[in-house]
Amino acid sequence: MEFEHTNRVIVLVDMDCFYCQVEEKLNPFLVGKPIAVVQYNAWKGGGIIAVNYPARDKGVTRHMRGNEAKAKCPNIVLVRYLKVHLLLQTITRYRDAGKEVAAVLQAYTPLLERASVDEAYMDITDAVNERLLNEHPITLEQLRNTHVVGCNTQDFLDSFKYEHHLESNLKLCMGGIITEEIRAAVFEKTGYKCSAGIAHNKVLAKLACGLHKPNQQTILPQDSVNSLYETLPLRKIRSLGGKFGCNLSEDLGITTMKELQQISENDLINRYDDKTGSWLYKIARGIDLEPVTVRLVSKSIGCCKKFPGRTALVCCEDVQYWVNELSNEITERLNRDLEENNRKAKHMVVGFVNEINRRDVSASRTHPLHSYDAEKIAADMLKVVNKHCLNSNGYYRIKYLGISAGKFEDCKKGYDISSYFKSGDKEANTQSVKPEYNLSYFFSKIEKHGAVNETSMDTKEALQEESNNLEESCNSNDSIYKNQNLFDDQDVKSDNLEAIYEADTVMIDFPETNDDNTKYETKIQTSFTDVLSLVNRDKDSESDSITDEILNNEDKDDNSKANTSSYFSHYFKNVESFSRNFDTSKYLDVSNNEVETSSPENDEIIGGETFGNSETFESTNNTNLILIFKIMRQHLVKLLIMTRKEKCKECNKQILKTDMTSHMDYHFALQIVRNEAHLYNNNSTSAISNPPKKTVEVKKTKRKRSEITSTKLTTFLKSNTQEVVNVPTETCPHCDKNIPNTEFASHLDYHVAKKLHLEINSLLKDNTKTAPVPKNINKTKQKPKQGKPPSVIAFSSKIRN
DNA sequence: CATTTGGAAGAT
DNA sequence: ATCTTCCA
Ligand SMILES: Nc1ncnc2c1ncn2[C@H]1C[C@H](O)[C@@H](COP(=O)(O)OP(=O)(O)OP(=O)(O)O)O1
Ligand SMILES: [Mg+2]
Ligand SMILES: [Mg+2]
Numbered sequence: 001m002e003f004e005h006t007n008r009v010i011v012l013v014d015m016d017c018f019y020c021q022v023e024e025k026l027n028p029f030l031v032g033k034p035i036a037v038v039q040y041n042a043w044k045g046g047g048i049i050a051v052n053y054p055a056r057d058k059g060v061t062r063h064m065r066g067n068e069a070k071a072k073c074p075n076i077v078l079v080r081y082l083k084v085h086l087l088l089q090t091i092t093r094y095r096d097a098g099k100e101v102a103a104v105l106q107a108y109t110p111l112l113e114r115a116s117v118d119e120a121y122m123d124i125t126d127a128v129n130e131r132l133l134n135e136h137p138i139t140l141e142q143l144r145n146t147h148v149v150g151c152n153t154q155d156f157l158d159s160f161k162y163e164h165h166l167e168s169n170l171k172l173c174m175g176g177i178i179t180e181e182i183r184a185a186v187f188e189k190t191g192y193k194c195s196a197g198i199a200h201n202k203v204l205a206k207l208a209c210g211l212h213k214p215n216q217q218t219i220l221p222q223d224s225v226n227s228l229y230e231t232l233p234l235r236k237i238r239s240l241g242g243k244f245g246c247n248l249s250e251d252l253g254i255t256t257m258k259e260l261q262q263i264s265e266n267d268l269i270n271r272y273d274d275k276t277g278s279w280l281y282k283i284a285r286g287i288d289l290e291p292v293t294v295r296l297v298s299k300s301i302g303c304c305k306k307f308p309g310r311t312a313l314v315c316c317e318d319v320q321y322w323v324n325e326l327s328n329e330i331t332e333r334l335n336r337d338l339e340e341n342n343r344k345a346k347h348m349v350v351g352f353v354n355e356i357n358r359r360d361v362s363a364s365r366t367h368p369l370h371s372y373d374a375e376k377i378a379a380d381m382l383k384v385v386n387k388h389c390l391n392s393n394g395y396y397r398i399k400y401l402g403i404s405a406g407k408f409e410d411c412k413k414g415y416d417i418s419s420y421f422k423s424g425d426k427e428a429n430t431q432s433v434k435p436e437y438n439l440s441y442f443f444s445k446i447e448k449h450g451a452v453n454e455t456s457m458d459t460k461e462a463l464q465e466e467s468n469n470l471e472e473s474c475n476s477n478d479s480i481y482k483n484q485n486l487f488d489d490q491d492v493k494s495d496n497l498e499a500i501y502e503a504d505t506v507m508i509d510f511p512e513t514n515d516d517n518t519k520y521e522t523k524i525q526t527s528f529t530d531v532l533s534l535v536n537r538d539k540d541s542e543s544d545s546i547t548d549e550i551l552n553n554e555d556k557d558d559n560s561k562a563n564t565s566s567y568f569s570h571y572f573k574n575v576e577s578f579s580r581n582f583d584t585s586k587y588l589d590v591s592n593n594e595v596e597t598s599s600p601e602n603d604e605i606i607g608g609e610t611f612g613n614s615e616t617f618e619s620t621n622n623t624n625l626i627l628i629f630k631i632m633r634q635h636l637v638k639l640l641i642m643t644r645k646e647k648c649k650e651c652n653k654q655i656l657k658t659d660m661t662s663h664m665d666y667h668f669a670l671q672i673v674r675n676e677a678h679l680y681n682n683n684s685t686s687a688i689s690n691p692p693k694k695t696v697e698v699k700k701t702k703r704k705r706s707e708i709t710s711t712k713l714t715t716f717l718k719s720n721t722q723e724v725v726n727v728p729t730e731t732c733p734h735c736d737k738n739i740p741n742t743e744f745a746s747h748l749d750y751h752v753a754k755k756l757h758l759e760i761n762s763l764l765k766d767n768t769k770t771a772p773v774p775k776n777i778n779k780t781k782q783k784p785k786q787g788k789p790p791s792v793i794a795f796s797s798k799i800r801n
Numbered sequence: 802c803a804t805t806t807g808g809a810a811g812a813t
Numbered sequence: 814a815t816c817t818t819c820c821a
Contacts, residue, residue, distance in 0.1 A: 018821090040805060047804035049821090062821095063804065081805095091806080116808075116821045242819050300808065309802030349815090364815060404808085696816065 005200060005287040006168035006222050009175035011122040012205035013105060013182070015098075015194045016214035018118035019050035019090075022097045023079045025191050034058055034073050037090070038066045039081040045070065046080070053214055086332045094118075097192065102296060104189045108182050113292045121202050122182075123292040128174045135174070136160075142177045147212045150224030169221045172198055176219045183217065201288035206238050225286035229257035237283060248280070260284040297341050302404025303329050304351070312355060313398040319385060326403050327378035334372045334405055345369050345405035350381045353400035353698060354389040360399060360698035363388055369405055377403070388695065 015021065019037040024030045034055030038046035045066025058073035066078050081090045098117040106112050111123035140154055148156040156173065159165050175198045186194055196217040197208030207228075208220035220228065233256060234249050235241045249255055251271060252263060261284040269277030282288060303326050313319050334345060351364035365384045369377070381403055389396045 014821095040803090043803060049805075065804085118821070239819065244818080295809095298808065302807065304806065306803085306805065308804090311803085362816085366814065402806095694815070 003168075005282075005289065006171075008123055008125045008200055009128045009171050010199055010202055010205045010292060011124055011175060011179050011182070012115075012197045012202065012209045013101075013120050013122065013179075013186070013194050014196070014209050014213075015101065015118040015192055017050055017052045017056075018097075018192075019094050020052035020079075021192050022094050023090075024052070025097075026093070030077055030079070033077055034060065034075065035077040035079055036060055036064075036066075036069055037081055038069075038078045041066075041080060044068075046078070048078075049081070086329060086336075097190070100190050101186055101192060101194070104186050105182065106296070107185070108178070111292045111294060113295050114297075121205065121292045124175055124178055125171075127178055128171050131178070132170065132174050142180060143173075144180065145183075145216045146176045146180060147216060147218045148176075148224075149208065149211065149218060149220045150227050156219070156221070166221070166223060168200065169223070172200070172219050172221055176217065179217050183215075200286075202290050202292065203238050203283055203288040204286055207236060210236075222286055226258070226261075229261065229284075229286075232257045234260060257284060297337075299408065300404050300406035301330065301333050301337060301345065302349075302402060303333070304400065304402030304404075306400050307398060312396075313401075314395050316390075316394075316396070319389075319396055319398060319401075320382065322401055323382045323385065324374075324378050326401060327381055328374050330403050330405060331372050331374035331377060338372065338411070341408075342411045343408040344372070344411055346407040346409055348377065348380075348403055348405045350384045351400070351402040351404070352385055352389060352398060355397040355399055356391070361388075361695045362400070362698050363693070363695040364402075365693075 020035050023035065023037060032054065034057075035052050036048045036055055037050040038048050040046050043065075045068075048060070048062055048064045048066065048069055051060050051062060051069075055069070055073055055076050058076070060069045060073050060076060064072075069076050069078065079090075083089050083091075086092060094117055098114075101118075102112065102114055102120055105120055105122060109122050109124050109127060113121040115121055138157075140157060143153050143157070146153055151159075156169070160170055160173070179196050179198050183194055183196060186192060193215040195209055195213045195215060197205040197210070197220065198217065199205040199208050199220040200222055204220050204225070208218040211218045211220075234254070235245045237245075237257065239245075240248065248260075252260070254260055254263075260280065263281075263284070265278060265281040267277075268280045271277065272280070279288075305322060305326065307313050307322075313322060330348075338344060346369055347366050348369045349364050349366045351362070353360050353362040355361070365388075367380050367384065381401075385396075385398070385401070389398055391397070
């Protein structure tokens, strides 16, 4: 009947200015205003990665700097992308929102391919064929937001009255109707708007989707391809947007798809390879047979960080710090993935770019991944980095670090060997608490990031700024919190932070609890930014108070109701109860169910009612907001507490107060070692020399480049970097680092001291601990603080061997 | 010097 | 296994 290439009906759904929409849903006061999501605040107002449509109208685009955007559009709201903790990261929200959308799409076809965080291909051929048996695409109403390439929608519908109409177009038409339904469902269930393209293959569906945005959809009939191709630049076709597309255009002296169509298949195959040539030939005729391959979860999970220009990592503390950051983050994400998808990554790839003699040298190395152990991962990563990036002078010049885990394998479901090793006491109970929902775990992360070392100024500054803004907002004249002394300078500046912290602890009574002690701390899973933007609404806004605005929003029509309700439910569904000392998973289960299985009815509940089991909250919004502020302040005070320093009597260094105990342990251990160094400092294993492996010089891809500045700069740098050379070194058997000979003995001391330190700590803190427990739920508490101790930090997994 | 960060797939 | 290309 029909040709193979017009059999399928493929839909590409792409969310409109996705990150912005997520932020708008979170904070309805942003709706209607020009906003952009900005990342990397350290330079020129940050880089913009998403722009909503009002802001686009003013000429703001991706790639712009925050400052430029402000210039083009003075009242733009720049939403900052925070990276403090996985649960606070905005990208986590975007990922979760993407999953939410995918879940809606999945109801329409099993043939769903998630192509990025905000788009997915769907093969809805079956659904179309089925509905065509019983229905006829009839009314224009059903295609209200649908465009048809090459003709208007009504004409498209009318064409089916004729005997000779294209069967394939009828399929697309029905595809359009189904897609309208899909998009309506996405909006209804998630509050997000999207656009879609409907065609017979993926490339055309993607192309069509971009033709009418936002919140619209486009059918691209096969018999309209040629008219569309008439002036269509090659680069608009997926996979021709990069170098190859450029080459193609240059090689053949063409710019449009129409021109490509005029090249013979042989020419194309001769010039390129078989596969490429025939793909080009076909796509020039609107043919693309690539199937929609079912994929709902990613094949790899990774994170990376660039250190451009002068920010390149030089000393081992910096490298250690960032290696730890990356390995902590990837471990957390892998653990979430394990719970969500019941699978484990079996290997990881460590990548880096290092500058050697002014050349960027990049390489990546794969490494088996046996367990999700942040310390082990950090140690392995560091080993790779040290092997390739540590210069003979003991320094680095690292411009990029990355780690990615992949080769996922499904977990066996019946048998968990780790439970066999578990001591059969209470530990087994607490095991069922998700680590990220454990309060002490959560706070330990805040602590860690509060107690950042000097290298992470970004984080520190970001937090400081947030805190300043919050304080300012609370004290601003029109703030309803003005008289509530939420931030009393005296208290904060006094040394009584703990008292404030204590006072801010929000207590909640849970009537359902059979336990006599019904006091729980609360946590809130959001970032400061959310609350800030709530308070920091535009000064020229008409409303008089925050309360007014909230109430007004709630009173609005159905359209904004979805947003309002989700806004509050976002906050309050995440206010959960915890105890420090016993299993709270039963409460968590309750709240989780509420979140995950939220049905349409639940979605209509607004405000305080979404508290679920926490009914004893005051249900006026005013009180709720004060609650949020208290929680936020507690975070901030906590942060302040964690960053207070004190001079160490032993070494005169500024040590974080919270680290002082373990820091003194360190001195204690060090003293022992110095006294008895000869007992420990004996055998050292010789390093095994491996054959050198390949590294690659990164090619400069800059189009415009002033040779002169480049040369100038290089000569400058050269004289700078060659000061320190050729210090005689020896490789440390514990950490594989090259240590200057003069420091080698004390370096070994350090490792032994570290080991003693760990042993002492474990004796002091945990004498119930029996021999080899493979995974300890308390592990995060036991982790030695990293950072301050002098010179080199060892990776403790190595020491245990 | 400086979009950044994340992910998939193809080439070698 | 490692590197390159393309994309969001
Ligand atoms: N180069 C990038 N770097 C980092 N994040 C990006 C980049 N490009 C896009 N993103 C993120 C932010 C976007 O909101 C999200 C989806 O991208 P994309 O669909 O291309 O644009 P968009 O959804 O913001 O607008 P549109 O309405 O045009 O689809 O991915
Ligand atoms: Mg999009
Ligand atoms: Mg997209």
